[in-house]
Amino acid sequence: MIAPFWHRLLFRRGEKRHSPMPRIDTLGVPAQTPLYAIGDIHGQIDQLRQAIAWIVGRAAAQTEQNLKPKVVFLGDYVDRGEDSRAVLNCLIGLEAEFPSIQWIFLAGNHEAAMLGFLDNPLEHIAWLGFGGAETLLNYGVRPPVGVGGRAIQKTRDQLLQALPDTHLRFLQQLRHSHQCGDYLFVHAGLRPGVPLERQAPEDMLWIRDEFMNTPHWYGKCVVHGHTIETAPALHPWRIGIDSGAYCGGPLSCLVLTGNHREVIGFS
Ligand SMILES: [Mn+2]
Known part of the structure; x- marks a missing residue:
């Protein structure tokens, strides 16, 4: 049977249908899982300690309300900054010190x-x-x-x-990615046009221009670090929170609660 004209227009052979970009305020995490994501640390132990103290304070109140707070670190803990060894020591101790929070560590x-x-x-x-x-x-x-x-x-x-x-x-x-609600967390980004389940670890760790220059809906909003941006980049398809902590910028923490999002800087 020959497909009707309008059908051929909509679904040309071999061409993938792209779902439209959603509005950012429709994206969320489950109500019982407030989520904190932390960008590139690069040895900045003082900023990391500030961020953790603030998160732990908020998470304690949330745990009392029977919520299950989660913290996702986006990788790049070491190199460049003041004390990578102290940063790793700090991160390694978190699970034992604060067992009511779920701690997730991605590779950079x-x-x-x-x-x-x-x-x-x-x-x-x-x-x-x-x-x-x-x-x-x-x-x-x-x-x-x-x-x-x-x-x-x-x-x-x-x-x-x-x-x-x-x-x-x-x-x-360390893991390469993590998903929660409408968000996918990864260090660097994803390769446009490649299905989520076929994304290469190499791209998730290293990709830059191809990802940053190609607005694309992956079925999830991609939360990432790796590429320094002077202001937090809040788009429906990607949220970038590497604010250059090692070169004078703040350490950024993205806070996701339900359909709400905000970025807090620690300097
Ligand atoms: Mn980095």
Whole structure:
């Protein structure tokens, strides 16, 4: 049977139907799950401590009302900033200290690069140049002089020795994404045109321009960090909360309650 003319216009062969962009105020999290999402920390321990103190205070009141608060960290805990080691110590202790809150930790490209360096330092030597050298110093390891293979291997061995088991396990157990209500949380973004279940971890950790320059409805609003924006970017298709904490900006926390959203900065 030949499809009617209007049908051919609407559903041209091979062409995917795109659902329309929803209005941002229709998007929400379940009423019983107030959610806090934290952008790139990059070693900024003071700002992290402020954010956690504020969240824990609000979450305590919410727990008393039988709500189940959830905190999602969007990755990039290490590198560049003042003390990556202290940041990991702080994050690792949260579950035991505040068991009534659900804590979720995603991987950032900097955690992936650090693990890559530990696994194959010569292949991931670039990590030292984009913040890894500062992390080495936080663990009491001197960055290598020059780029000779032996010096790089030695630096890796020293880092492996200095890194507590709890830190290594924490880095190895990070997830790539998390979903709650109408939101999907990921470090960097998603690749336009690829179904959610087929998104590559590499893209979720590293993607930048293709994602940022292509407004696209993924079926969820994508909450992400990775790309610094001077003001929190609140769009129906994406919410970006990397506000450059390590280079003088605040550490941003997105607060989602029901259909409401706000961004709080800690500086
Ligand atoms: Mn980052």
